[in-house]
Amino acid sequence: MGSMNNEPKLSFIERDTIVVTRKEIGQDFLHPEKVRLQLSDGGRKNPIDIGAFAYTVRQPQENSHLSHLPTKVCEDSFKLSRRDLLNSIHDYVATTLNRDTTVGTRLRDFANILQWIDSSGFSDAFDSESQSREAYKAWKAELKHRIQSAEAKITPKTANEKQRELIKLFEIYWGTDKTKEIIREIPIIKFKRKEGEVPEERNVRFATKTFLNLARGLKHFVMSNESFPFLLKMPDYECYVFPSNSNSCITPYLREELFSYNYLEGRLSTAEEYKLKCPRNISLKEAQRELDKAHNNLLKVNNDPRNINRLNYASLAIQSYMQLFILMTGIHRTELRQLKYDESFTLESDLLKNDFRAVKMRAGEREVAYHLGNRKGLEIFKEYIQLRNWLLNGVNCPYLFFTIDRNGSYTDSYSQLKSDNIYRVYRSVRGKFFPHSFKIITASQVRKYKTLVWNELNVAQEVIADSLNHTIKTNHKYYAVSSPEKQQEEFGLFFESAKAAATKILERKPSQKIPLKIIDGDTKSSENTNIASGHCDDFQHPEAMEDAPPIEPNCMSQIGCLYCEHYVCHADQEDIHKLYSLLYVIEAVREMATDFNHSDSLLLELNIRIKQVLVQISEKSERIKLLVENVREDVMEHGILTPFWEFRLERYEQMGVVV
Template identity: 25%
Template sequence: MNHNFSVRRTRLLELPLAVGIELSSPEEIVVKFKHGKTLDIGSLCYSRRSSERRVIGNGKLVDEDSISMERTESVRLLIRHISDEVGAGIIRYTTLFSRYWVFVKFLDWSDANGFSSAIYDVDSAKTSFVAYGNWLREKILRNELAQNTVSQIQFCVFNILVDFLGLDEQREDFNLVCMNHNAANATELPADGVVARVLALCGNVFDGLANLIINNLPFPHAISVPEYIGCKNNKLWIFPTNLYFVSPSMMESRATRRRPHWQYNYVDGKMSTLEEIAKTESYCNRQAAMRVLKKGELQLQRVNSDKRNGWRIIFASICMNLFLLLLLSRSGSNWEQLRDLPWDNDYKVSSKRQGYRVLKWRAKGKRISIVIPVSLMPDFKRFLKVRDYLLGERECEYLFFGLGPSSQGEPSQIYDDVLRTIYETLRRIDPGLPSVSARQWRARKGDWFLRNYDVAAAAVALQNTDETIKNSYSSVSDDTQCEEFGVFFKGVEDAILPVATAEPSETPSAVGACKSMGNPKSLFEKPPIEPDCQKNEGCFFCENYKLHADERDTRKIISCRYCLEKTHHLTSAEEVNQAVIEPIFKRIDFFLGEIRKRDAEMVDRVTREVEEDGALDNYWLSKLEMLVELGVVN
């Protein structure tokens, strides 16, 4: 069905709303959250809205004939409701934005599927919510949405329907999709090469700009960059113009720019000569070229004679943003916490763990702390000098702030898009530079602590619970994953023996056989369990371990796995489960995979007999029965 969509008048209201504000013409209102993102709530006054993405700064296209009094009044109440939640401050405004974004998507679906009164009628909303849930379940079956994503969507919509429309049913009444915590994916870690590339470039540019600002150095100013960038003598020269610099990757397109600034020699960091300008064929005569050169010289003199020139402020702002990225990468801070971080210059430094320092200060009546590496402390102190320079005589409650367009406004809290802006600036130097998200930096930090200390240390460093660390951040990079996979797979093929064969020195064991009993030898450094011939599980990591590709030995290792699955919950320390039990499961799976190549039917049959019928190997059966009698397992 074709609709006559048209542009409507809109106006922006910041949340929370000012006290006493009148919400006249709610159909015009676009609400703006504290982090800069907006929701076109006013468009909900119309039951027919364009599904096309709206242009930033504008509202959605609507069919003006589809507006109604009931919807308009409900939207007015919804805007008040959202404002009250933002004003209460109980839930982060970023979280609230996400929740109501999901709720708007639900209303979009409702209006498109015949439930146009769901925004103001609780019975219609209830019916629509049930149908919406069925639609989402179909998405799961088609692998278009993950189970946990659907669960979160339903949770958001249900809570808003309860709080806003007064839905009085319980969650259980709607058969909502449950969260599958086992399916939660840990954040993928960035590859080591990507991390090195980002930090090398970011660190070099920060160093160069910090020196420029702190020491009031003159333009043109040279910044050292990594050799792979391709700059002459590894120096990138910056000038106080709209074309900050011309990296090797920008050389070819320079001539196509509206203002290529030929008066500046970006390769050697100096004023161009008349001969160099003549080669560009951009000026009709010598006099025109000379005027351009003179103008460029005056610009340099003007900027270099003014310590607080606007161009210096711009480069200082870039410098501050680059340190934000450095701190994000090295501290493992949550992005929202870092963005919201209040500051007071009266801070103290203490030692928390070798190689790390804790910065502590008080702000807004609270004690604030952040853990950073010792190696970052000099840069942190230089950053504070740049920060003081940017503020001048002004004050700002946040550690990081923005100064608006061209860095000429008043200090205010940074927006989420600042990270994107940082990467865009760096890509002008290195076009192929990948982005590493705030969550990936955080995950990488947690992974380092997990590998070098333990879950508790990672939780302290990231200021999270142990459970969050294990579920969300205990991932590995592709580089490390390939290395670890190789370690766990090491020796698997060599350990598998053909059916009905036995070596002369072979001794049967509860998990297969041993070719040299009493002489344990680890397959690799620091195995999860050190082989010592006293622990059956340690055999999986021993060079002398052997396994026949027959039913008897297959039943042994499947029975071992079954018993471990039944008893691993008895280990109170979850980190032990992660560091010891999980590697055993992984190793057993490798062995079974190799046997499966030779007799898949046998492996499947024995697995069913053990796990469904309880037909365990005698050794493991007796062990399990003893635990059952003791009441340890069911």
């Protein structure tokens, strides 16, 4: 019996293409669909066929992004409007400061998403914002299906990352503002966040010792203008370091070698050693030619005290000192990036005060002091200042910690740290100086770790609170770990209040204007009690601001406060952060609860209420509106919650409420 399939057979062709570098891709191309990108590092030898994205039917091919040949396409599937998408991607590649390896990963992610878009009936996704929104909703539904699927199983964390990949592609094409509208009110897939777990003591000790040895060893190397290879002494081993990005040294976590180097003795290989290590059958003459190249490269690098290889290690030393500062102080990312450099830091008299000025964003813009604890901490900080001055080389930079601007190579300009880059150093040291599986130790974990250990050691509560820059009450409320019984009690209170509102929510439309006390951050009263969703002017005396509120005010549950006469919201970073953190937790529960309709009806009212409050706060001024938007991005996009709601979310996750 003949085949009943009457679908026409697709005909794939091989296109004429041109290969360009990152420096060349920024020019205008009449036919961007012909462009393939050649990246220089990361071990990628084959160009990436970006131009194939202009065709909605591309030949499926295993590892097609690694092929040295152009991707075969169906010529009739060419979509003229995709040229705009390609030009946007070209601009991104040309202007981003990311390394080639990161760019390559990003383009691979885009290729996978576009493959799904084109094979799932959304090829017009980039023709209009409304069609982008439809594709985005379908992509999210697909990811949620994969979470539940037995065949294409992915974790919620992976789904979250893949959802954000499409958002990034939209931002490159549409811009940030239009993308926000496209994805508006379509929640990001939530996942069980690991950051709140207290790291093991041995991991904290390991990270501290390793970063300290890296910082001091690399600082001495660059500032003393030592020659490559140099001997780096680590806590449990020592290794010679050569000027190579990927195979610079041999450690317990990295065993790959370059044939030109004798890593054990810290010198170039002999021709006989090179021939023995090389898997190809080469002559001694060929081996010597390669060694001569390596020798000339060493001479070139060692004759330049600010060679890019040396600056790479100076940058790693700077980042290691920054991690030590986090480990010693528990400073949060938003505060760390705000720290300003002061010439007085270099004076002994000021160093002894341990006075580092920063705006503590969740403390009403007040200045706080970070104590390094002892003389050793002061020595480490002074070492950092010396390295900082060497690296800046006379260039003025207002920030204590900073990032070096790069344009292929290092430039003489420096910028404020981005929050997302503060822990990037872990990518560089994993699999080299750290085990591959080593987890980032964040500031939140450091603070919790300190509190737990100090409580175990019976350190005075006043000392703990003072060291962490908050009150004893705050330490007990936000950082002390509760017993399982206490967690269960708090969990019950949270949902007991929500369930009490269930019968009223569907019958009531939220008011358009909420009669709340919204006070400018500059004029707030110190008499108000600090609560998880804002402030209260008469704590422990709840009083509903309207008859039969959907959620009855209860000072124990923390979620009915927005319906209380005594609730006060300050138009500042602290209270806006609290509201968005509560909103994040609510959406996490709504998103991942097993009975979606039931949980949605329970919490939808509070969700809307919080958003209305935030709208009213935004209306106070353009400055406040910008502040609200910045906090929204920190919380809703990056999951940076207040300690109170971070702990609550972790407990709900542990109890199985959030997957």
